[in-house]
Amino acid sequence: MDKPFAGMPSRRALLKGGAVATALVAAPSVLRAQTKELVIGGAAGHKPWVEQTVVPMFEKKYNCKVLFEGTRSLVNLEKMQKNKDKPYMSVVQMDDPVMILAVKEGLLEPLTVAKAPNMADLLPGSTHMDGMWANYLQPWLGVAYSKTAMKTPPSSWAEMFEPKYKGRIVIPSLQNTEGLPSLFVAGLLAGGTMESVQKDTDAGFKKLASLKPNLLTIYTQQPQAFNLLEQGEAWMIGPAMSSYALERKAAGAPIDLAAPKEGVFAMPSGIAVVKGSPQQELAFAYVNELLGAELQNRLAGPTFSIGTNKAVPKPEGLGADVKIHQIDWANVAAQRGDWIKRWDREMAI
């Protein structure tokens, strides 16, 4: 196998650069055709760290141009479906539930250790469906709480159910990805195991119904929920995402994120190569970089996430002994519709 992407620009690339410079004077449109362009589709929230950290490093190392299109996961999926015959995006960064849909529709190219060597250094459970996608940085879900309202951080998920917090608890909607663990946590508190509460959610639903008096609201818009927490109207949000809660804390909001003793949950954040996409070698190189310890080490702090590469230490705020639960997203995909139906009926005001 030839290796077109060494660390330093090759003689050919330099020659090409010269040719481009000449062409620029003669016919500027040629410039575009000469520079390799890699289009990445991801979440709008990824834009800051992708464009500030990943893109400059990648463009320099591989002598190419990276375009990042930030939107919602489902919108990315639609783009992939619409352009299935002639894809223009080469890499997608999407949530696992959406990855499952993309696999079902045959839109992804499997990752292999040969094409992305860093895959070999990932924590177990970080690749899915025979390597169709891999997790790179995973935000974690704990209980966010108001430091002004609560003297001690919540040590257990069970605290959200205590009667003294009447009307002070906010949970995410089941339609939000970060909302699913509330159902599983309720099941765990009712005495189940991580496997059993995901397969059969009945006990979870029954336990959740007892949370209703404590609910201030069930949110679909995360910023609104944190607004309530910061204003002191809400006292706890759970599950709450580290990438949002700790960023607000760092910005000076009087809140913090606790890792309860029953464990925290890893958010799904996958990366995959689009089937039949242009610049496949670059695409695999991009995926490889994001799975590597170097980039993950640089990004884990600012994104308040857990790295999936074995060489990346656990982030601050998460003790070494805290259990990190991984969610079976294929099971979620199969059952979510029914869960939401039941949720709408049983969690209504």
Added chain:
Amino acid sequence: MSASRRLDPVLLLALPAVLYLAIVYGVPLMMLLGRSILNGGTPSLAPFVAFLSDPFSWTVIGNTLRIAVLVTLLCLLIGYPTALALARARGAAQALILVAIILPLSVGVVVKAFAWQIVLRRDGVVSQLMMGLGLWSEPQRLLFTEAGLVIGAANVFVPFMILPIYSVLKLVDPRLGEAAATLGASPLYRFFKVALPLSLPGIVTGVAFVFSMAASMYVIPNLLIGDRFQTLATLTGRSFLFMRNEQLGSTTAVVLLVLTVAVVVGSAALSKRLGGAS
């Protein structure tokens, strides 16, 4: 009875608007209708039967209509006197009222919803006012309740009630009331027998505007009451955006459309009859 004699060439001026609406509204609407009854290629009413035979759907329909009616009533209650004052006012006072009504329209719904969140919370001004007046013994939460939703939504939609009523009222000759007064009519009688019937077209337009907007609002309930109160609009949005259930989404969208059109057309017909009778 030739058609050409009846066709006023001026009507052609409506052509750009008609074409525009046909393309950006009519065609997608037909596609939506088609999708709601085309279940896997063969036309079928099964999705509607399934939806309407589920008791929860009726809760959702009930939520949608109840909130829309309450918002419309509140807007009418606040809006009519305002429109009356606006029609009577002159000069700077009138300009001031108009600006006060129209300027808030430039503030986005999301901003307003966030503002209401501050006003309606436990230590918000409403709660403090009620405590100060001795009406509440302890702080109450209005946020994420139906009452809070109605109050917040009425705030957003009230200009659409005031302006149509005002535009009708300002054309009413004020001497009509004076004439009725000289004939011995009491103020109350003058209002119900003279002013109100004359302003009915404005009321009907305002009600149609506010009702259809309140029945189909999506962002406001999302922010002011949250996930625990589903309406046809929020269910439609969720079906398309999150559950990828286009069948359910188009079904709920059509149910909402039919209900809204029925209420708006029905109320217009009713008011015409009432107006004709008086």
